[in-house]
Amino acid sequence: xxxxxxxxxxxxxxxxxxxxxxxxxxxxxxxxxxxxxxxxxxxxxxxxxxxxxxxxxxxxxxxxxxxxxxxxxxxxxxxxxxxxxxxxxxxxxxxxxxxxxxxxxxxxxxxxxxxxxxxxxxxxxxxxxxxxxxxxxxxxxxxxxxxxxxxxxxxxxxxxxxxxxxxxxxxxxxxxxxxxxxxxxxxxxxxxxxxxxxxxxxxxxxxxxxxxxxxxxxxxxxxxxxxxxxxxxxxxxxxxxxxxxxxxxxxxxxxxxxxxxxxxxxxxxxxxxxxxxxxxxxxxxxxxxxxxxxxxxxxxxxxxxxxxxxxxxxxxxxxxxxxxxxxxxxxxxxxxxxxxxxxxxxxxxxxxxxxxxxxxxxxxxxxxxxxxxxxxxxxxxxxxxxxxxxxxxxxxxxxxxxxxxxxxxxxxxxxxxxxxxxxxxxxxxxxxxxxxxxx
Ligand SMILES: Nc1nc2c(ncn2[C@@H]2O[C@H](COP(=O)(O)OP(=O)(O)OP(=O)(O)O)[C@@H](O)[C@H]2O)c(=O)[nH]1
Ligand SMILES: [Mg+2]
Numbered sequence: 156x157x158x159x160x161x162x163x164x165x166x167x168x169x170x171x172x173x174x175x176x177x178x179x180x181x182x183x184x185x186x187x188x189x190x191x192x193x194x195x196x197x198x199x200x201x202x203x204x205x206x207x208x209x210x211x212x213x214x215x216x217x218x219x220x221x222x223x224x225x226x227x228x229x230x231x232x233x234x235x236x237x238x239x240x241x242x243x244x245x246x247x248x249x250x251x252x253x254x255x256x257x258x259x260x261x262x263x264x265x266x267x268x269x270x271x272x273x274x275x276x277x278x279x280x281x282x283x284x285x286x287x288x289x290x291x292x293x294x295x296x297x298x299x300x301x302x303x304x305x306x307x308x309x310x311x312x313x314x315x316x317x318x319x320x321x322x323x324x325x326x327x328x329x330x331x332x333x334x335x336x337x338x339x340x341x342x343x344x345x346x347x348x349x350x351x352x353x354x355x356x357x358x359x360x361x362x363x364x365x366x367x368x369x370x371x372x373x374x375x376x377x378x379x380x381x382x383x384x385x386x387x388x389x390x391x392x393x394x395x396x397x398x399x400x401x402x403x404x405x406x407x408x409x410x411x412x413x414x415x416x417x418x419x420x421x422x423x424x425x426x427x428x429x430x431x432x433x434x435x436x437x438x439x440x441x442x443x444x445x446x447x448x449x450x451x452x453x454x455x456x457x458x459x460x461x462x463x464x465x466x467x468x469x470x471x472x473x474x475x476x477x478x479x480x481x482x483x484x485x486x487x488x489x490x491x492x493x494x495x496x497x498x499x500x501x502x503x504x505x506x507x508x509x510x511x512x513x514x515x516x517x518x519x520x521x522x523x524x525x526x527x528x529x530x531x532x533x534x535x536x537x538x539x540x541x542x543x544x545x546x547x548x549x550x551x552x553x554x555x556x557x558x559x560x561x562x563x564x565x566x567x568x569x570x571x572x573x574x575x576x577x578x579x580x581x582x583x584x585x586x587x588x589x590x591x592x593x594x
Contacts (some may be wrong), residue, residue: 159210172186203219213256245591247587250587334542366439374394390425441475538569549562
């Protein structure tokens with residue numbers, strides 16, 4: 156239980172009457188937690204007083220660690236409420252931390268990302284944002300633009316008649332530098348979304364090529380049924396999978412083939428739908444036999460697919476590499492795989508190559524060192540970039556400087572929205588509504 160605000164320092168001696176007064180800040184103490192109205196001991200608990208400003212919220216904070224029983228928690232909560240406390244709203248502790256300058260808005264938003272992270276990669280990103288990585292990139296760009304804005308506004312005030320004022324070379328270079336920095340941050344935007352939200356992977360191919368075996372090998376558990384009988388997987392099997400920290404919603408599909416069997420036909424139809432819904436397709440071919448009619452149908456299904464208008468990236472694996480090669484390098488007729496690898500689930504060979512290829516396909520290339528994963532931040536960066544573009548347009552066509560200053564101010568404001576220099580209550584409300592109570 157955490158209490159923040161002016162009532163916090165009074166609580167230790169009320170709740171722990173047996174302990175001597177004089178609670179030191181940041182020193183935990185253990186004792187009987189007593190209900191002051193009845194004098195009854197509720198639990199044996201730890202109390203921790205943290206004096207402002209060295210606390211999460213920046214206010215005086217008292218934290219109680221009792222045994223996890225909901226009954227105990229309820230009683231402690233009731234005692235605190237009777238002493239004038241009120242229940243925290245979702246994210247209120249973090250909101251106060253932001254309002255008291257303990258963290259900026261991007262850091263505050265990272266708190267919820269840490270709580271919600273579904274993969275190592277997204278947790279990593281959230282923690283780095285919490286540490287202030289994004290803010291440290293944004294702040295210098297913004298303060299440079301603020302300096303330039305001051306300069307432009309001074310020029311407006313001192314403009315001489317008939318002499319069109321011009322921005323000096325050095326200032327223009329600084330503007331260009333700022334825009335490049337913003338664009339660099341935007342470069343990893345797509346990766347940021349993938350790392351945060353994950354990608355959908357469909358494992359497809361003709362029957363019996365080893366799709367389910369590969370799915371199991373990637374998962375490290377026997378999720379899908381594997382047998383020598385073609386047509387073992389008759390329906391899609393879904394599982395979440397982490398590949399090098401990237402979350403994949405993975406779908407093992409029924410082998411694609413031309414079939415008269417009703418059940419099989421439905422399975423194939425579902426496989427096709429899985430391909431349509433995928434960001435990444437892993438096409439499995441059996442290297443130990445020549446390309447069959449079913450392989451061709453599978454290849455066509457993968458080539459013809461498109462997902463929300465943009466095609467999924469395709470990784471091909473030539474499986475059963477432990478057996479003699481009867482396939483060679485097939486021509487993929489119009490299909491351009493991002494990688495072609497070889498694998499053998501029997502020898503457990505090539506799984507790293509598949510993982511690497513899947514990661515690259517999902518991220519659309521090499522992993523950026525730092526990416527902006529929050530859509531709100533990306534939107535603000537885009538607006539900043541656009542406004543800076545308008546500034547350059549304006550300078551080139553010698554529009555009045557007050558118009559230039561208008562665009563420059565918009566760029567500064569967009570960056571300020573990320574770290575929280577310019578935010579209104581409505582936006583704060585929207586951000587912190589997403590939080591859970593107690594954060
Ligand atoms: N030699 C060899 N056999 C393999 C390999 N991978 C899978 N197999 C075998 O191939 C057969 C089919 O494997 P599955 O993983 O069920 O193949 P699938 O593509 O899921 O098959 P369907 O679900 O029927 O479409 C099984 O007998 C596997 O043991 C491999 O790398 N080498
Ligand atoms: Mg299968």
